[in-house]
Amino acid sequence: MKGDYQELVDEISALLGAPATLEDRDFRLIAFGAHDSGSGFDETTLDPVRTRSILTRRSTAEVRAWFEKFGIATAEAPVHIPADPAAGVLRGRLCLPVRHRGVVHGYVWLLAGDDGPPGPVPASAMAVCARIGELLADEARARADLGPHLLTLLTSESADSRAAALAALGGTLGDSGAYALLCAAPWTDPVPGVRTVPGAAALCLLPVPGPAGPRLAALLRIRTAADLSPAHQAAANLLAPAGPVVGIGDPVRSLDELPGAWREASAAARAALARPHLGPVAEWSGIGPYRLLAALPDSGPGHPVDPAVRPLLEPAHAELARTAEAFLDCAGQAGRTASALNIHRQTLYYRLSRVEQLTGLDLHDGEDRLLLHMSLKAARL
Structure with missing residues (x-):
């Protein structure tokens, strides 16, 4: 598909004798024509806005606001836009709206001279x-229809259904490249359109029971697995309307790895709900011990709790549980724990003795401490 766009942009560049740039209606770069000696432009006339767009794949908010004030989002004919040094636009532009059935889907941009609007654009x-x-x-229709296929791939117990969903996703997105999967939880709003989430290829809602559900899954194509900044940008858009937390799984290079990425993203979201300091956006790689604990089922009425720890988790003993968790988080150091809780050491020792009485665990025993620590962390999930 990208090759098709590039060929068409090159065709426009040849017809108009100037390098053209194609962006979608969200000002994300799709393709651009190269400068050459016959175009009338050289390295001394390169425009910084065009250069930034090519290097970063999108325009700044200031540049976008300047262009949109000329009505390009509803234009049916070419629009000339003068330079605006204050917005960083040092050269004028000719904008050719890219329309289909009355809707603008993108823009073709050409640098214009400083002597006013150029002549008529050939038909x-x-x-x-x-x-x-x-x-x-x-392409937009295909992306809008991918949500059900993503939902099937992530939730179906049928191997045939998952294979069909994988084929449908691959047919539109291709199976090569890098992908990131996000989990926004809890998600109580309608599923947004893919164009409202930067870079989203598919969105679907999973009605998962438990404190972190229902959950919105957002699939993104990213340029490289080493750069998750597009995922964080998409997460920021998801946080704005509903105020959930967002978990991000490790990037994957194949669509058949998405179920694993979804488990990671869901785990990161659960961890961020349990431990707010990890969120509101949490990457799987950054949630520490919760990577292991999140493999447990969601907490709820049927969630298994070790019988020794169960009495400590009763509401009446919430302060004792908080004290025990802080003590174990501080590696058993009484001074650090008392300081963190802002209590006297003797108060700490009294509470820890009550914890031992309630649970029958010995806080001087490594395995008992491990059991208590993991049980308290698991209870948060």
Whole structure:
């Protein structure tokens, strides 16, 4: 698909004798034409906005606001936009709206001279824009339809259903590249459109029981597995309307790895709900011991609790449980624990003795301390 866009942008560049740039309607770069000696532009005329767009794959908010004030989102004909040094736009622009069935799906940009609007744009160039618009519309429809396939891949117990969903996802997205999967929880709003979440390829809602459900799954294509910044940008958009936490699984390089990435993203979200200091956006790689604990079922009425620790988890003993967890978090150091809880050491020793009485555990025994620590952490999930 990207090759198709590149060929069409090159065709427009040739028709108009100037390097063209194609962005979607969210100002994300799709393809760009190269400068050459016959285009009338050289390295001294390169525009910093165009250069930044090519290097970072998107425009700044200031540049976008300047362009949109000229009505490009509803334009049916080319729009000339003058330079605005205050917004970082040092050269004027000619914007060719990319439309399909009355909807703008993107923009083709060309640098314009400083002597006013350029001449009429040939109908052949606008016809190429229409072909681009049809491709972008088809792609948008395909992305909008991927949610049910993602849901099937993540939840179905049928191998055949999962294989069909994987084929549908791969047919639209391709199976090569890097992907990130996000879990927003709890999600009580309607499922947003993919265009409201930057970079989203598919969104679906999983009605999972427990304190972290229901959950919204967001699938993103990312440029490289080493850079999760697009996932954090998408997470910021998900946090705004509903105020949930967002977990991010480790990036994967194949769509068939998404179920594992979903378990990681869900675990990270559960950890962020249990321990707010980990959130509101938590990566799987950064949740420490909760990576192991999150493999346990969601807590709830049927969640297993070790019988020795059960009395400590009763509401009447919440302060004792908090004290025991702080003591174990501080590696058993009384001074650090008393300081963290802002209590006297003798108060700490009294509470710890009550913990031992309630549980029958010996806080001087490594295995008893491990059992208590993990039980308290698991209870938070």
